[in-house]
Amino acid sequence: MLNSYIFSKILKQNIKTKLFIFLIFIFFPFIVNNSYYQHLMILVMMWIVIGSGWNVIAGYTGQVSFGDAAFFGTGAYTAGLLSHQLNISPWWGMAFGGITAMVIALPFGWICFRLKGAYFALATLALNEVMRHVATLWESLTDGMVGILIMQSFVSKIPYYYIALSLAVFSVFSVSYIMNTKWGYYFVSIREDQDAAESLGINTHLYKMISLNIAAFLTGMAGALYMNYMGFIDPEVVFSLHDISIMAILVGIVGGVGTIYGPVVGAFVMVAVQEIIRTGFFGILQEVARLIEIEFIDTIIKYIMQAHVMVFGILVVLVILYLPNGIVGDYGKIKQIFSKK
Amino acid sequence: MEVFLQTLAAGILKGGLYSLIGIGMSLIMGVMGIINLAHGQLMMVAMYITFVCSHYFAIDPYVSLFITMPSLFFLGVTIQKYLLNPLIEADTILPENQVLMTVGIAMVLTEIARFIFSSDYKSVTTSYSNSTFFIKNISISIPLTVAFCIAVSFTIFIYFFLLKTDVGRSIRATAQDREAALLMGVDSKKITAITFGIGSALVATAGTLLMPVYYLFPDIGSPFTRKAFVITIIGGLGSTVGAILGGLTLGIAESFGATYVGMAYDDMIGLIIFIIVLIYLPGGFKHWTKI
Numbered sequence: 001m002l003n004s005y006i007f008s009k010i011l012k013q014n015i016k017t018k019l020f021i022f023l024i025f026i027f028f029p030f031i032v033n034n035s036y037y038q039h040l041m042i043l044v045m046m047w048i049v050i051g052s053g054w055n056v057i058a059g060y061t062g063q064v065s066f067g068d069a070a071f072f073g074t075g076a077y078t079a080g081l082l083s084h085q086l087n088i089s090p091w092w093g094m095a096f097g098g099i100t101a102m103v104i105a106l107p108f109g110w111i112c113f114r115l116k117g118a119y120f121a122l123a124t125l126a127l128n129e130v131m132r133h134v135a136t137l138w139e140s141l142t143d144g145m146v147g148i149l150i151m152q153s154f155v156s157k158i159p160y161y162y163i164a165l166s167l168a169v170f171s172v173f174s175v176s177y178i179m180n181t182k183w184g185y186y187f188v189s190i191r192e193d194q195d196a197a198e199s200l201g202i203n204t205h206l207y208k209m210i211s212l213n214i215a216a217f218l219t220g221m222a223g224a225l226y227m228n229y230m231g232f233i234d235p236e237v238v239f240s241l242h243d244i245s246i247m248a249i250l251v252g253i254v255g256g257v258g259t260i261y262g263p264v265v266g267a268f269v270m271v272a273v274q275e276i277i278r279t280g281f282f283g284i285l286q287e288v289a290r291l292i293e294i295e296f297i298d299t300i301i302k303y304i305m306q307a308h309v310m311v312f313g314i315l316v317v318l319v320i321l322y323l324p325n326g327i328v329g330d331y332g333k334i335k336q337i338f339s340k341k
Numbered sequence: 342m343e344v345f346l347q348t349l350a351a352g353i354l355k356g357g358l359y360s361l362i363g364i365g366m367s368l369i370m371g372v373m374g375i376i377n378l379a380h381g382q383l384m385m386v387a388m389y390i391t392f393v394c395s396h397y398f399a400i401d402p403y404v405s406l407f408i409t410m411p412s413l414f415f416l417g418v419t420i421q422k423y424l425l426n427p428l429i430e431a432d433t434i435l436p437e438n439q440v441l442m443t444v445g446i447a448m449v450l451t452e453i454a455r456f457i458f459s460s461d462y463k464s465v466t467t468s469y470s471n472s473t474f475f476i477k478n479i480s481i482s483i484p485l486t487v488a489f490c491i492a493v494s495f496t497i498f499i500y501f502f503l504l505k506t507d508v509g510r511s512i513r514a515t516a517q518d519r520e521a522a523l524l525m526g527v528d529s530k531k532i533t534a535i536t537f538g539i540g541s542a543l544v545a546t547a548g549t550l551l552m553p554v555y556y557l558f559p560d561i562g563s564p565f566t567r568k569a570f571v572i573t574i575i576g577g578l579g580s581t582v583g584a585i586l587g588g589l590t591l592g593i594a595e596s597f598g599a600t601y602v603g604m605a606y607d608d609m610i611g612l613i614i615f616i617i618v619l620i621y622l623p624g625g626f627k628h629w630t631k632i
Contacts, residue, residue: 064440111620118376119619121440122570126615129567133609242563246444253441307456313448320442321427 006180010173025165029158038157040275042229044267045164046222050244051251051263052171053218058249059257060179061211062191063113067124069244070108070131071101071216075223076238077135080148090150093224101220102213104131109212113205116194125241132239147234150227160229167225168264171218176260178214187211191258219248254319256326265327273315277308347479348600349593354482356592357489358547362565363572363584364496365543371578372516372536375425376440379447380569381562383541387413387548388557389454395465395552402465402552403487409545417541420446421534429533447562455559464556488550493585495546499539500581512536544569564608571615590614 029038050068058064078100079093112123135142142148154160178184186207189197198204227233238244247270255266304311323330366380387409394405424446428439473480503509514522515532523529572591576583591611598610 111616115619118370118374119574121376122574123616123619125567125570126612126619130609130612130616133612137605137609249441250444253438307452310449310452310456313445313452316445317424317442317449320438320445321424324428324438 006177010176029161035157038161040271042161042164044271045168047251047267048168048264049171049222050219050248051267052175053215054248054252055263056175057211057215059252061187064121065124066121066245067128068219068248069239070128071219072223072244073238074101074104075220076227076233079224079227080233083150084148090228094221097224098217098220101216105212105216109209113208128241128245132235135235135239147232149232152231164225253326256328259328262326262328274312277311343478348596350479350481352593352596354485354489356589357492359568359572359592360585360588361492361547362544362569363588364581365540366569367573367576367578367584369537369540370573372512373533377443378566379443380544381566382447382450384544384548384565385562386450387545388552391549391552392463392465392557402549406549409549410542413545414538414542417538418534421537426530451559460559462556462558465552467553484553496581496585571611575618
């Protein structure tokens with residue numbers, strides 16, 4: 001499986017832009033010392049991991065899953081419970097979180113993969129909700145709605161940033177690697193025409209399950225990272241349909257389904273757009289409004305900041321209408337719009 | 342024995358209301374294959390319209406049915422025509438963009454409601470909100486019974502509409518094979534918009550009928566969307582009789598779950614039935630009723 005030819009092929013593409021961006025990421029926490037922005041970057045890294053995981057099962061294998069929060073929550077709870085009940089350091093949860101999520105992925109896939117299209121999406125949604133209810137109701141194991149609180153290992157955000165960065169690099173690299181092997185071609189063939197793939201002798205059940213396990217592993221690790229970083233989780237947060245599952249889908253689709261760097265761009269855009277709208281371009285818009293001294297613009301900016309979720313929703317609607325393949329997928333379209341001017 | 346009958350009665354009544362929500366979504370999913378995640382939010386819009394009518398214009402909820410149904414019909418047609426129709430022809434890798442579009446629409450509708458009305462809990466109390474009548478020691482709530490009867494009559498009406506009228510037949514044709522219907526001269530885009538409108542109008546009915554007995558806040562949409570899914574899948578896509586059976590099943594199951602297992606478990610029971618039906622009876626009750 002480990003093929004040095006594929007390694008060199010991935011590394012040689014666009015080597016200069018990749019190195020440049022990579023260097024920016026590595027030196028980022030030293031350039032920007034504000035812990036708010038560091039927090040945002042850690043979130044971006046986490047969403048890169050989750051988005052890449054979703055991209056494997058949905059973008060490349062064509063099975064759009066609405067239930068990624070189940071894996072995220074499993075990873076987070078594994079890390080949390082290891083620390084809470086067994087007094088093992090939660091960093092072990094990073095490894096075990098991914099593995100537990102893979103264990104959950106087995107019945108998940110067994111139930112859901114016999115369905116296609118709309119039914120599959122609904123089944124994953126239902127299983128996500130079932131996991132949330134199990135976490136809430138099984139109080140002897142998970143303390144129910146009270147959640148799990150652990151002591152964080154580091155005070156400053158910088159170690160967390162580097163761990164998240166390495167996780168993100170690992171996930172993008174491994175997805176890129178897998179997509180260049182035979183497995184990648186099997187996945188895409190399942191997406192394009194499952195029956196034709198089956199008739200060519202590709203064991204679609206096996207490869208769909210493998211693809212789901214990869215997604216579960218990556219998302220589970222992201223969940224464990226979340227537990228370590230935030231220090232507190234409860235079922236409503238980590239198994240949330242809206243905040244995790246649907247956000248993962250948005251990261252994937254806005255970034256670009258079926259592309260390697262789609263989730264990276266998508267994670268950036270989603271986190272940035274949310275925070276920019278919520279804080280009015282980090283307070284810059286308010287300063288500008290005060291300088292211009294037109295009251296009308298000031299009130300409009302205030303309303304937009306308060307209704308940030310609505311603006312976010314409108315943006316989602318517009319992106320899906322005009323850039324259905326995401327930013328990376330529809331890059332040609334974007335270049336066309338700008339070159340016509 | 343009394344507890345059992347009481348639970349059964351409550352379950353049937355709840356089920357009738359659920360089936361109204363379910364028929365709308367079943368029709369939309371059957372005809373267009375779009376998972377409409379904004380269904381609960383449309384119901385919320387209808388409930389807010391009812392609230393405004395009752396609060397500011399002193400119109401009784403049952404009368405405001407005549408206001409909410411047409412307005413939601415138009416809202417549904419507009420959403421379909423300008424937001425969802427362009428996606429059907431778009432050239433994308435994944436066909437699931439429509440689902441995401443409905444998520445965006447749901448978000449926007451919820452936030453608009455929150456913006457206008459704030460997150461306070463609102464309710465409409467009428468003279469008959471709490472009245473019940475008794476059959477041999479079992480209390481049956483009057484507003485829910487009225488809702489149940491209206492739900493059943495609408496279902497019968499929709500059934501005959503789909504079977505006998507021209508528009509109904511065009512809807513069924515578009516559902517079965519969109520391109521063949523186009524070849525036969527059916528304007529698929531218009532029919533799709535009308536179907537979304539009808540689905541929205543039905544869910545508006547459910548919302549208005551539920552208003553006297555329930556409270557209202559902007560986030561009320563999501564649990565109802567989930568229940569609508571469960572009912573649609575249990576009943577089978579596009580099947581009206583299936584939607585009634587699905588709604589009744591869910592209502593009775595939730596009732597019994599809440600009474601005999603525990604209050605917190607009623608959602609779980611619905612989800613477990615959902616998964617069992619998905620695995621063992623794919624296609625839902627439509628398999629048995631064949632409509």
